[in-house]
Amino acid sequence: MPELPEVETIRRELDEELPGLEVKDVICKDARLLKPDPKVIENAIIGERFLEVDRRAKLLAFRFTNDVNLLCHLRMSGRLLFRDQDDPEDTYVEVKLKLSEGKELRFANARKFGYMQLASDEEVQKAFAKYGPEPFDDLTLEKFKEILGGSRAMIKNLLMDQSKIAGVGNIYANDALFLAKIHPEKSANSLSASQQVSLFEALKKVLWEGLETKGASDQWYRTAHGEKGGYQELFRVYGKAGQPCPRKDCDGRIKRIKVGGRGTFYCPICQNK
DNA sequence: GACAACCTGACC
DNA sequence: GGTCAGGTTGTC
Numbered sequence: 001m002p003e004l005p006e007v008e009t010i011r012r013e014l015d016e017e018l019p020g021l022e023v024k025d026v027i028c029k030d031a032r033l034l035k036p037d038p039k040v041i042e043n044a045i046i047g048e049r050f051l052e053v054d055r056r057a058k059l060l061a062f063r064f065t066n067d068v069n070l071l072c073h074l075r076m077s078g079r080l081l082f083r084d085q086d087d088p089e090d091t092y093v094e095v096k097l098k099l100s101e102g103k104e105l106r107f108a109n110a111r112k113f114g115y116m117q118l119a120s121d122e123e124v125q126k127a128f129a130k131y132g133p134e135p136f137d138d139l140t141l142e143k144f145k146e147i148l149g150g151s152r153a154m155i156k157n158l159l160m161d162q163s164k165i166a167g168v169g170n171i172y173a174n175d176a177l178f179l180a181k182i183h184p185e186k187s188a189n190s191l192s193a194s195q196q197v198s199l200f201e202a203l204k205k206v207l208w209e210g211l212e213t214k215g216a217s218d219q220w221y222r223t224a225h226g227e228k229g230g231y232q233e234l235f236r237v238y239g240k241a242g243q244p245c246p247r248k249d250c251d252g253r254i255k256r257i258k259v260g261g262r263g264t265f266y267c268p269i270c271q272n273k
Numbered sequence: 274g275a276c277a278a279c280c281t282g283a284c285c
Numbered sequence: 286g287g288t289c290a291g292g293t294t295g296t297c
Contacts, residue, residue: 002291032279058292075292077281092281111281113292153274162293169291218291219283238291261276263289 002058002074004135004167005210006221006229010080011055013224017082018050018062018105025098033094033109035117044068044118045097056128057166061119069124071117072107077220078114081106090226110220131166135207139165144200148188155191156184157260159203168203171216171231171238174265176202178237178246183273184257184264209234237265245270 002010023045028038048064055061060080062070072080081090085102095107095116107116119127132147133139147165151158158164159173168176177184179202182195191199215221215229218239222228236246241256245267252269 006291073292075279076290077292109280111279111290113279113281157274160292171291216291221291260274262292 002078002215002221003169003172003210004058004207005172005213005231006215007055007058007060007074007167008211009214009229010074010224011053011060014060014062014080014082014105015053017103017224018099019052020049021103022047022049022100023064023097024100027096027098028094030094030112033107033112033115035115041070041116041118045070054124056134057131057162058169059127059131061124061128063124067120069119069121071119071124071127073114074109075111075113075115077110079106079108079220079222079226080224081108081222081226082224083226131162132164134166135168135204141197141200145193145196148191148196148199151188153188154185154259155182155188155199156262156264158188160260160262168207170262170264171218171235172203172206172210174238175206175234175236178202178266178271179205181270181272183271184259184266186273237267240265 026042028034031038034041048068051063053062060072083104083106085104090106090108092108092110093106094109097105133143156173156177159168180198182199210231213230214223216231217228218232237254240254243254245252247270250270252267254265255268257264
């Protein structure tokens with residue numbers, strides 16, 4: 001589900017709420033979501049207090065004291081909900097961390113692809129180090145050009161390669177390529193200098209809009225307070241197969257193809273190879 | 274690069 | 286019954 005704007009929205013909200021709260025209990029319905037296993041996690045985090053919530057790419061890290069951390073990846077359908085213990089139950093909750101002050105952190109996961117994993121400080125650093133530059137932090141135009149120039153991969157696949165650029169997923173990749181008028185199957189190193197600049201700006205623009213609107217709630221995604229984001233209202237081409245190209249001066253219709261096994265949407269007229 | 278796998282739900 | 290789904294990882 002969630003890409004950089006969604007995960008960062010959740011991180012910000014949880015980082016407002018969790019620090020200082022203590023883990024009182026761990027309730028787990030499906031042991032597969034807790035790695036290495038629920039017992040080990042219980043032993044490690046019960047009695048610990050949250051220090052802060054970190055993020056790198058789409059991976060969240062809950063930091064505690066004593067070299068204890070909980071990595072959390074939402075994958076396609078994960079939700080992290082900060083709730084009061086008296087709030088109504090949420091659907092698909094597989095793991096619940098009961099916290100002090102009557103609070104709860106609920107990990108819902110319809111498809112059960114997501115996970116929480118115990119990690120030392122060093123393991124967190126290691127996990128974080130696998131990722132490419134963060135678009136809002138250290139991804140400069142110069143660096144972006146270098147990444148594109150060094151790869152013959154199809155540009156859409158490259159944008160979504162977490163080891164090259166952190167946090168970009170299917171929605172924002174599609175929309176950024178549309179804004180930059182670049183065909184998703186064009187090989188990365190064949191972009192002209194001006195296309196590189198357009199794509200760099202388009203990528204920052206869509207990710208920024210995603211953040212501003214607290215993410216895209218196409219289906220599963222909710223903020224940590226259980227609310228929908230707003231970026232789905234701004235989708236340019238994502239999910240819009242058959243609809244007219246949003247550019248007023250273009251007669252194209254949005255086409256859906258598969259690129260790297262993922263649904264890919266583009267305008268065959270204004271996005272050239 | 275293509276494809277399958279992980280697992281379940283939503284939609285046609 | 287079939288197809289699709291915001292992601293990642295491993296195999297050919």
